[in-house]
Amino acid sequence: MAKLHVTTTVNGEPLEFLCEPYETMLDALRNQLALTGSKEGCASGDCGACSITLDDRLVCSCLMLAAEAEGHEIRTIEGMARGGRLHPLQEKFLEQAALQCGICTSGMLVASEALLRKNPNPSEEEVRFWLAGNLCRCTGYDKIVRAVLETAEEIREAAQ
């Protein structure tokens, strides 16, 4: 069976790739496009380590076929730092040690960024609820949640 030709946009860059009809977006990112920041944790949509945005909506790339990217806009962790500068969330995760082994971190960051775009002033409960689909086996979540809340506060202050 012939491979499918997919025309899409990844992190603002138009690009094309070939994929198998059954291939997931996560596999295409990692294996075809050499974007290995998105991780495979569970491959069943439970852990969130493969989180990306599809037309600005947070999804698990393991639960999406690569062919579905046709005509849509994908953003991954690789697109988060701009012009050599880390995103404030990335800075804060580093500063607060909101990561240990790092497997969940790109998913946490992509998910947190999606949250702050939708809700610049989330409560702790809203952060925890939003990130409930991102599993971390190291940090106990507390540092992550605090880092997201503090980043949100700093972004709000900077905007004033």
Next chain:
Amino acid sequence: MTDIRYVAPQTLDEAVGAYAAAGSAARILAGGTDLLVQMRSGAVKPGLIVDIKKIRELTAVEELSGGGFRIGAAVPGAVLAEHPRFRQTWPGVLEAVNLIGSTQVQGRASAGGNLCNASPAGDSVPAMIAAGAVVTVQGPEGRRELKVEDVPAAPGRTNLKPGEILVSFTLPPRPPGSADAYLRMIPRTEMDIAVVGCGVSLTLKDGVCAHARVGLGAVAPTALLVEPAAQALIGSRLDDAALNAAANACRAACRPIDDKRGTIAYRTQIAGVLLKRTANIAAERAQGK
């Protein structure tokens, strides 16, 4: 998985044609949150995947007159939650749809997929049954309508005919004083599969229940419409006697299994408890509290 094909047709006619021609090995792809997991585990090996999300009717949320809505079968939970008026009119249906999985899953998972996956524990199904939702399906022989409660046939099986695709849900007009609610029992606080799910939709007129529908999930091979429970509520002021009678009707309707999530006795008991709590929430909403 070498002989698999993927198509994403622009029209329903094309989708039905491709789906029907491919026979039993074909699968419909909406949000993919069940299908991709099933493919990954090897439980499903589709010969053809028909992605229905390029078809406008399947991804649209349309407001009808008097509080009615038509929801495309592939509309993700997150999209439904962002509709400016759906939440006010159908809070129970929305909370049930939004209980399906994480934020990431909500970005993709649809009520149509939840219904067609035909899990007895699907959260949106009892709420849609309580709402009196009707689905439109289209197949090689044209369109027809089915009540939501008539769609599931058994765990993992529906009453859709070969080649038929779920198109949309139609929710009826809402008289004043109407509201709905959905509750489920899970041992965790979030992100789990229902041990029991209960949807109640009702209309109050001067404090008296004029209309009610009750849906139960995870207590039988398919989600159930529990008419005796609704009858126990109708005509009452939702007093203890009426709620107890409705709770008992729910328990009597249960035909659950024993599994790691709950025993038969536990599920049966909880079905009654949830009925009372869900009916109270629906009533408070109907009174604007």
